[in-house]
Amino acid sequence: MNDTVSSAATAVLVQNWRGRHTVPAGGLYPHQWSWDSAFIAIGLRHISPRRAQQELDSLFSAQWDDGRLPQIVFDPARDDYSPGAAFWRSDRIPGSPGVPTAGLVQPPNHAWATLLVHQADPVESRRRRFLERAYPRLVAWHQYLYTRRRSLASGLAAVVHPWESGMDNSPYWDAPLENVAGSFGQDIPRPDLEHADATERPSNREYDKYLYIAATYRDANCDDSDAACPFRVEDPAFNALWARSELALSVIADELGRVPVYDHQERSKEIALALETLWDENLGIYVARDGITGDTQKYRTVSGLVPLLLPGIGHGDELDALLRGPHFGLGESRLVPSHDLLAPTFDASRYWRGPSWFNTAWLLVEALNTRGAAADGQALAASMAELAGRNDFPEYVDPHTGEPHGTRLFSWTAALSLDLQVRQIEGK
Template identity: 85%
Template structure:
């Protein structure tokens, strides 16, 4: 299986490479996506550290003047994705880069990926001055989150659109979306349904809200003020990944031998502490909070498990118990379900409302490893590789049966399985 995983994963990444970056999938996702590229670079570093650096350099070159790293960098030769470059019209928005991008962002896993890429070949990284170029971009990105998205009252960053969380149609967003009065209308373009069944994707009603929010944000020149953002939610995974990447930024500054732009480790501790305001004692997990109403979104989702990544998280034992218990069934389920197996809102095939994803499984492998659960981490990594190879590297799978859903030949599935196979399974 080892050689099969490595050769098949490599073939996916070669197929989806576009000269300076990797697309998530050639049909459904033909552009560069932000947190996808960071996950992809983590796998690419085992094949070509220089190509992994290029993956991240390409994204950093599309950074906005305010520091944000955009959700999507558009390929000007492709016009078969919605909402695309014509929708966003980023060239009309002050502070946007010379290339066409979306105005939204995605979870900040980039500093973590940058440090891992450097560590895969430090001499090549130093020769190309990779960290020296990346650090100012990453600092600007994290300062954008701190100054523009963080609430002074809670200390947590908010997403202003479900897409920014990466967990697009999680049950977390149901109530906050209901509170958004507008909608894009009935004529909702859905080119995604040419590549995946409607039962596997967000509904037309959800897409109507998504496009309305995106258009309103665009028309406000992607301003992060309350007036431009009727959707504003604090998500545990987004903030946990931010805290984990602050630790990586500290490591980058140390590797460069420079004084850090600010105390990255203290900021990571501050975010970790702030996450406690999202703890729900009844559910035994972290949950999202509607930053407009203050209401906690009382669902068990994989997002609430991601704070396990943080070494100083207070509720690690409770999350361990939840992960192993009947709601997520680690070791029995295929990977880790995106939503509570026992919840009435669970759907085994629809996007982030139940299916298991490879990127969140990778994050939890890292969490388990950090907590000393090496055997369970390796078992989860092995099941990722097996499901990926057997099912042509799917986007996500049914947590009960392992049946593949979404698109295939998916880049982060290949990259993260390659990473774990090389580093954790073969490296035992």
Template identity: 65%
Template sequence: MNPLESAAAAVLIGNWRGSYTVPAGGLYPHQWSWDSAFIAIGLRHLSPRRAQQELDTILSAQWADGRLPQIVFHSGRDDGYSPGASFWQSSSIPGSSAVQSAGLIQPPNHALAVLLVHEADAVASERRRFLERAYLRLVRWHEYLRTRRGGDEGLARIVHPWESGMDNSPYWDACLAGMTQTYDNDIPRPDLMHASPEQRPSNHEYGKYLYLAARYRDHGCDDADADFPFQFEDPAFNALWARSELALATIAELIGADPEPHRSEARRISTALEALWSEDLGCYVARNTLTGGLEEFRTVSGLVPLLLPSSPHTGDLLDLLRGPHFRLGQVAMVPSHDLTAATFDSARYWRGPSWFNIAWLIAEALFERGFTEEAERLSRNMDEGALAHDFPEYLDPYSFAPRGTRKFSWTAALSLDLSKRLEASRSARVAEEAEVAR
């Protein structure tokens, strides 16, 4: 192992909890849904068996309606995190999982992770029937998105900023500002014990977050509250859903099931995504489904559809990524928000800092589209930032200064994955040059 791979392995081993990995030991002491999928992608290089277990554990927390919960509280305690198990009280909600969990969800990147983990050791995966177990649960998860969260345009809607994975994105500003309701009780902020206030969402935002979570909980998490004040279609969420349908098609082929329904669903979602395209901004944006209005901000969420091979706007998105708004190759990784916007903040969470999971998604898209040089540059940029700063949660795009907590699991996992990708890329290039010289 090279120094990055050794250090990343140490983080992942340190954050392992017997059947799953916590995102970070202090700030995030439970199992998070999309974190586990990203973590498994890196874990497969250390132990395919452990990566399978990571995914088995999050998938086994599935609710009766098919949802995969945002957070699983394996200890049954709050453990210094808010809102925790005592807030959600999921055991009192019919159809919830046996283990206590949050009622919200997170972006559906799980099928992609399952496929990559299988490919890391297909023989052991087949022996353990990993794909068969995962496939049935993933189908139910995607069916939940289509039937319980599906809107008139065919996209899945989110009902909380946390469900986007990009908690305080500018997308949500107008909606939250227009809400008169807020959380009536004290707003606990144990997160501020692990990160500076200027790097986290504000108390004002948290008041709205907790109000929305409490209202959703008190309505039985049933997705039937027609007047719920926060309902959005998010481009990254839906792009990951479409991409995961493509992964499900491959999984279906491998286990002898029909792949065509998944390919058809991926095409349907990809087509529906065009309702979120902003010609003026040259990217995809979020839509408030209550008002029908588009949130005209350039954020990294609007770049994630680069992952879809059928996107009609690949050229536009690449131009945006390389231009003054995101400056690929000139700043740290990929900023979470438009560098030129008045709402840009280089330190605060999803309003400017560069995140490692999004860098991985963009690098993956660049590799697949054949932009190998840019993909490798982004991968090296990501690996250097991770190793230099003890695997931080995110980086200031200009100064490269670490932000948030350290020893962050998906930073370690995805940096490890890209290090392996760079190694394979170099080996392929050397082999090709040797063949030419022969």
């Protein structure tokens, strides 16, 4: 275990704690983000299981009446993020909580994180009735996805904005965004460029589409009807995390001794089976599909590798071979890139179009462990720790050189590096 990295990671999480939750980074991201908090809680459980529980409780307290967990819970004292609380005006939308939030969501990794936090200190968790509070919230969240976002034709949940995928600027979104006819038509506020170079971030043209789609959704009271959603894409990572979290919900229900509202294991199997409709035989990977046109997005991205998390996923061997080959270079690149190293659209420094991220590296460590490749998982975890510690816990890095990009002192980089370091010494 690298004690220096673990100590530094702990310091980042302490610095970014805001009393009830952790911000992703103090400058660029001053609010609470949904899937960030789940990843952060996974690291916090090694410092303070109670604080990790508070992290998730804080997010659950902002749940909407329809079950959605919002992408962002805004700090009312901060107005230096765009689009912020003034853009979303969530207090005017029926069913929103009593705190300002975005209307969008993010990938459903929360039940998995909740289970891991409980397992870090079951006695304290039971004393505080953590799972008893969390379970109905999580069921409502998953039911929202099943009833409001799932396509009856495919069985998969759709994201209605690139931001919902968590992989905002992926090549997956290029064609679906081009198919969106509208324009925001106003000045594009870009406070993000005060913290990162323009070459590392989405372009103004992309932001115009982002804000148009978000405004359209907001103005329809964040309804999930076709009219409110000019963008609707089925993403493999989003659905794989949903399936993985259903497995966690099954364990939580057993721990509580409850008869579940529905069979979580069967739901996970249904999602995994539906994911097979996203398999691209020529590319050897799962791809995204435009839910409006039906067109698949023929790119190899890290999102298409995330289904490796699921035990018994179809095409697991082919996906494993792709991960180790020249397109993703496991063991050759510093971390696994977010996009195909050989693709003409690869960009080593631009947001989700090539750089390596620490949360997807963590997911792939978990996938490798699931597949019995613990040595490869340990090697990837060691690379994470080395790059994180050497570069002040960056948001993402160049997959070839390890050069840091984005903001620094990034919370999930610290949390997930800490998690793997602690588990390595514990042999877990």
